[in-house]
Amino acid sequence: MTDPYRTTHETTIAYDSLKDTANALQARYIALSRAATGDPDQQQAWNRRILAVRDAVSGVDPDDREAITALAQNLGRRLRELKGTG
Numbered sequence: 001m002t003d004p005y006r007t008t009h010e011t012t013i014a015y016d017s018l019k020d021t022a023n024a025l026q027a028r029y030i031a032l033s034r035a036a037t038g039d040p041d042q043q044q045a046w047n048r049r050i051l052a053v054r055d056a057v058s059g060v061d062p063d064d065r066e067a068i069t070a071l072a073q074n075l076g077r078r079l080r081e082l083k084g085t086g
Helices: 004-035 040-059 065-082
Strands: none
Touching: 004 040, 004 065, 040 065
16 A cells, blocks of 8 residues: 555655756756847747746646656756756
């Protein structure tokens, strides 16, 4: 039998990890937006990505650990792809 407290705890930890990953990705997007000074179109593109991350995190069901994990993996992949950019 699965302990409901443990399941809730694990889901909470997964969501916290998702938020950390999302914050790191948004911080990278902010840095890239600032680096694009003088190119308003590029700045706007990075700002749209910031908002898209925010919306994705807001849209995930906080009780669905599989959805949380999938989104965290997706955002983590994007963050890794940006390493060395800018």
